[in-house]
Amino acid sequence: MSKFESPVIISNSISGVIANRDQCPAIPYTPEEYGAEARRAVDEGASQIHIHARKPDGTPSYEIEDFQAITEAIKAECPDVIINYSTGAIGIPIEKRIAYLEACRPDVAALNMSSMNYAKYSKRRKDFVFKAVFENSFDTIVEFITAMNELGIKPEHECFDAGHVANLDPLYDMELIKPPSQISLVMGVTGGIRPTPRNVGVMADQVPGGPEGPNNWQVIGISRDQWKLLAASITLGGNVRAGVEDNLYLPDGTMCRSNGDLIGKARQMVEDSGRKVATIAEAREMLGLKPAGA
Numbered sequence: 001m002s003k004f005e006s007p008v009i010i011s012n013s014i015s016g017v018i019a020n021r022d023q024c025p026a027i028p029y030t031p032e033e034y035g036a037e038a039r040r041a042v043d044e045g046a047s048q049i050h051i052h053a054r055k056p057d058g059t060p061s062y063e064i065e066d067f068q069a070i071t072e073a074i075k076a077e078c079p080d081v082i083i084n085y086s087t088g089a090i091g092i093p094i095e096k097r098i099a100y101l102e103a104c105r106p107d108v109a110a111l112n113m114s115s116m117n118y119a120k121y122s123k124r125r126k127d128f129v130f131k132a133v134f135e136n137s138f139d140t141i142v143e144f145i146t147a148m149n150e151l152g153i154k155p156e157h158e159c160f161d162a163g164h165v166a167n168l169d170p171l172y173d174m175e176l177i178k179p180p181s182q183i184s185l186v187m188g189v190t191g192g193i194r195p196t197p198r199n200v201g202v203m204a205d206q207v208p209g210g211p212e213g214p215n216n217w218q219v220i221g222i223s224r225d226q227w228k229l230l231a232a233s234i235t236l237g238g239n240v241r242a243g244v245e246d247n248l249y250l251p252d253g254t255m256c257r258s259n260g261d262l263i264g265k266a267r268q269m270v271e272d273s274g275r276k277v278a279t280i281a282e283a284r285e286m287l288g289l290k291p292a293g294a
Contacts, residue, residue: 003237007278012046016245017060024248029058037071040260043265048082048281064103080292084108112136114164117191160192165206179214188222195225197232242266
């Protein structure tokens with residue numbers, strides 16, 4: 001089946017860790033709020049929930065108990081949904097991040113594919129909102145993949161530039177990973193590739209096996225450039241992610257009331273293109289995951 005004929009997997013970035021409720025009231029903090037937001041996202045077509053844990057006061061958490069409580073709340077609302085954990089962090093030891101993977105065993109865990117300058121720049125302020133060096137060496141990548149393989153967790157390879165996609169090549173050669181891989185093309189972060197529809201094609205062409213090959217790829221568009229990037233992904237045969245981690249606004253500039261608003265718009269774009277939204281069962285099969293409950 002051509003990628004243009006295959007269903008589109010819609011993932012939901014349910015919370016993130018940078019934005020807060022002063023910026024958007026829809027951002028979940030408590031496990032119950034995560035569960036309610038996941039239900040809204042799944043009802044609109046999401047099959048995968050990408051989780052950054054927070055404490056009930058909204059601060060970021062890397063503690064096992066917070067990931068566990070959030071996951072249980074989401075599973076209570078959406079028993080079959082694909083659970084995807086973030087492992088990205090600055091200043092948090094890799095052992096601590098592997099510990100919550102080992103304790104909670106999500107279906108998927110995100111894995112950043114290169115070190116980079118990671119920043120947000122404000123033209124209005126003529127200054128950086130934040131800036132940091134995001135360390136993801138090959139040693140770190142291999143350690144994470146080795147742990148994920150032992151735990152039966154599928155990596156989601158997050159790539160912020162074309163060269164990051166090429167970093168998959170030695171991992172295939174070392175037989176640490178095999179198709180079908182889940183590859184995320186992240187666009188809109190200062191320090192990564194510019195967020196243009198043309199660059200979606202550039203990034204997709206770097207996917208091992210090509211954009212119509214055996215691997216699954218999605219576009220993650222950061223900030224208000226998101227919608228044109230998701231449109232390019234859909235028309236080029238890719239999958240998409242939406243949620244309050246990535247962008248708080250609908251295409252008309254209205255702030256979302258929930259993750260469901262954002263996923264609903266992504267679903268509409270998929271359907272308007274003539275493609276079909278993947279069910280959770282279809283998404284699990286496409287990503288090479290076990291059926292829910294297996």
